[in-house]
Amino acid sequence: MIAIENLIVQFGGVRPIDCLTAQLSAPVSGLIGPNGAGKTTLLNVLSGFVRPIEGKVAVKGQALLDLSPLQRVRAGLRRSFQTEQVVEDLTVVGNLKAIADHVLPNNERAESVSAALDFVRLRAVAATMGSSLNLFQRRLVELGKCVVGTPKLILLDEPAAGLSNEESGVLRELILRIPGEYGAQVLVIDHDVDLIRAMCTETLVLDYGRMLALGPTDEVLASPDVRRAYLGEF
Amino acid sequence: MVSPMTASFPATAAARTLSGQILAIPMTVAIFSGAIALFANSFWLSAATSAIALSLSVAGLAILYGQLGLVSLCQFALVGVGGWVTLRVGHAFHPPFEVSLLAGGIVAAVVGLAFGLPALRLRGLYLALVTLMLAGAFQIIISAWGFPDGGSGFLGRADGAGRAMLSRPSIAGEAIPYFLYVNVFAALGLMIAQWHKLARPGRAWALIRKGETVAISAGVPVLVYKAWAFALSGFLAGIAGALLAGNVGQLDGRAFTSFESLNLFALAVVGGVYNWYGALIAGLLLRAIPALLTDLGIDGYVTIGIFGLALFQALATAPSGVAGQISGLLNRLRAHLGKSGAE
Ligand SMILES: Nc1ncnc2c1ncn2[C@@H]1O[C@H](COP(=O)(O)OP(=O)(O)OP(=O)(O)O)[C@@H](O)[C@H]1O
Ligand SMILES: [Mg+2]
Numbered sequence: 026m027i028a029i030e031n032l033i034v035q036f037g038g039v040r041p042i043d044c045l046t047a048q049l050s051a052p053v054s055g056l057i058g059p060n061g062a063g064k065t066t067l068l069n070v071l072s073g074f075v076r077p078i079e080g081k082v083a084v085k086g087q088a089l090l091d092l093s094p095l096q097r098v099r100a101g102l103r104r105s106f107q108t109e110q111v112v113e114d115l116t117v118v119g120n121l122k123a124i125a126d127h128v129l130p131n132n133e134r135a136e137s138v139s140a141a142l143d144f145v146r147l148r149a150v151a152a153t154m155g156s157s158l159n160l161f162q163r164r165l166v167e168l169g170k171c172v173v174g175t176p177k178l179i180l181l182d183e184p185a186a187g188l189s190n191e192e193s194g195v196l197r198e199l200i201l202r203i204p205g206e207y208g209a210q211v212l213v214i215d216h217d218v219d220l221i222r223a224m225c226t227e228t229l230v231l232d233y234g235r236m237l238a239l240g241p242t243d244e245v246l247a248s249p250d251v252r253r254a255y256l257g258e259f
Numbered sequence: 260m261v262s263p264m265t266a267s268f269p270a271t272a273a274a275r276t277l278s279g280q281i282l283a284i285p286m287t288v289a290i291f292s293g294a295i296a297l298f299a300n301s302f303w304l305s306a307a308t309s310a311i312a313l314s315l316s317v318a319g320l321a322i323l324y325g326q327l328g329l330v331s332l333c334q335f336a337l338v339g340v341g342g343w344v345t346l347r348v349g350h351a352f353h354p355p356f357e358v359s360l361l362a363g364g365i366v367a368a369v370v371g372l373a374f375g376l377p378a379l380r381l382r383g384l385y386l387a388l389v390t391l392m393l394a395g396a397f398q399i400i401i402s403a404w405g406f407p408d409g410g411s412g413f414l415g416r417a418d419g420a421g422r423a424m425l426s427r428p429s430i431a432g433e434a435i436p437y438f439l440y441v442n443v444f445a446a447l448g449l450m451i452a453q454w455h456k457l458a459r460p461g462r463a464w465a466l467i468r469k470g471e472t473v474a475i476s477a478g479v480p481v482l483v484y485k486a487w488a489f490a491l492s493g494f495l496a497g498i499a500g501a502l503l504a505g506n507v508g509q510l511d512g513r514a515f516t517s518f519e520s521l522n523l524f525a526l527a528v529v530g531g532v533y534n535w536y537g538a539l540i541a542g543l544l545l546r547a548i549p550a551l552l553t554d555l556g557i558d559g560y561v562t563i564g565i566f567g568l569a570l571f572q573a574l575a576t577a578p579s580g581v582a583g584q585i586s587g588l589l590n591r592l593r594a595h596l597g598k599s600g601a602e
Contacts, residue, residue, distance in 0.1 A: 072476060074472055094475045094476070095475060095478060095480060098475070098476060098477070098478040099478060103476075106472075106473065106476075110469050110470065110473045112462075112465045112466060112468075112469055115462060119462055119465075122459075122462055123462035123463065123465065123466050123477055123479075124477040126459045126463065126478075126479075127463075127477060127478030127479055128478045170477065
């Protein structure tokens with residue numbers, strides 16, 4: 026459960042997040058909104074790369090903003106980036122090991138990497154260099170990195186961007202299995218409303234840094250406010 | 260300038276094991292040093308000895324530049340620090356050579372780290388400028404102090420009469436044994452560097468190269484791994500300085516100009532910072548070309564122009580250097596053999 030209270034982020038004169046109060050408790054929650062709505066900024070606040078000027082955030086009862094970004098990772102926070110960040114000159118396994126190195130004791134790393142490799146079904150390309158992977162495989166590596174160790178909260182920034190329908194279907198199935206298999210809560214940003222509908226029982230809609238709607242995904246997507254903000258987008 | 264982030268990385272080598280990739284180093288060095296020891300005369304043997312020693316300092320640069328994209332222009336100053344400490348410890352306490360050598364490496368690591376500290380948050384041109392100024396500062400200090408040559412006091416200067424040479428390790432007193440001795444340490448140093456690249460530190464560096472936010476999101480303590488790269492690079496430079504000091508028994512303060520640090524960086528890029536043997540190639544170019552020119556009776560300053568052209572050529576057409584081109588060739592060969600073998 027993520028509890029956000031009165032959150033304000035300010036960059037110079039703009040407020041990409043403005044007095045946001047919201048509670049997310051679904052196993053897989055969606056975060057949508059038009060371009061520039063503040064979605065990535067909210068993820069950056071949760072992962073510690075952006076400091077809000079005001080507000081509180083608690084995850085499973087633990088105050089998040091006191092922790093450094095590294096402490097958050099060690100406590101089980103994982104995130105992926107809007108543009109995938111697979112390292113080209115490491116193998117798939119190397120990319121997974123790179124995170125296992127820092128979040129697990131020595132004797133648990135190999136097992137966790139192996140499990141993650143199977144989870145995202147990349148064993149066949151385990152020894153392939155990142156530079157030789159296609160976009161779908163890269164997105165899978167990014168997801169795999171999120172389940173290395175003991176993830177508690179996984180933040181995915183447009184994990185299916187650029188994928189075909191079939192590919193994002195596979196990704197969706199994997200993401201849906203995460204809460205059951207890893208016990209982690211997932212927050213997904215995506216512009217693909219159908220994907221969000223199929224994956225998230227609960228969705229938060231941001232617009233100009235403010236909460237436009239929050240609730241069961243179907244209700245939220247049907248609301249006139251949301252349809253207006255998204256006019257032309259679906 | 261071509262940034263190492265966008266340079267083409269060797270895309271294969273995936274299936275080869277870690278130990279296999281590391282063991283290639285002593286094997287190559289053994290074959291190479293055996294050939295030189297058999298055929299070289301004393302002039303070329305001495306040049307080859309300092310070439311191999313210098314390649315260790317290039318390996319340090321290759322870590323900073325190839326792994327982290329950090330341009331350090333004070334590497335030759337760190338070679339000087341290692342040499343100074345080795346001579347100082349050697350003349351003061353007469354320990355086994357290895358002790359002086361290790362002291363040189365460790366102090367150079369600490370100084371390298373100290374040089375790197377202000378730079379931990381700098382990169383690109385600013386880091387290059389700061390390190391170049393440090394190299395300039397070292398140049399001023401060392402030309403005033405000179406290197407210890409058996410005198411008394413902290414600076415250990417004998418001034419004129421009574422100058423002493425540092426004795427070589429007892430097992431490697433003659434030129435050929437000392438050349439082989441240097442090769443053993445070079446192989447060890449290159450193996451340490453290569454292990455770092457292929458194991459946990461290399462993975463952390465790879466993530467840092469991708470972006471500090473990306474690295475932190477994977478749990479990498481970025482400053483620790485950057486500092487470690489500076490210290491390791493300084494250590495390798497210090498060992499190089501120690502081995503140089505052992506070669507002739509003394510060092511000349513006038514040889515440690517900031518210009519040498521620039522040369523070292525240029526040659527590191529020409530040799531190739533993404534493959535371990537790039538450092539060997541760079542070391543050889545650095546010493547073989549001036550030796551060749553001396554042999555032919557041409558002014559050594561011509562090397563500056565030659566190195567400049569080589570750097571330009573590398574940056575324009577082969578950002579992974581001579582070693583990268585060799586590696587590409589080997590990969591094509593391997594793929595070809597693999598294909599014909601499968602038929
Ligand atoms: N570091 C920054 N400095 C200044 N302004 C920023 C910074 N990061 C984001 N912004 C601004 O904050 C606003 C929200 O950006 P954000 O990236 O959070 O949007 P988003 O909802 O993720 O959009 P998109 O769907 O395009 O990814 C934008 O107006 C953006 O220009
Ligand atoms: Mg975004």
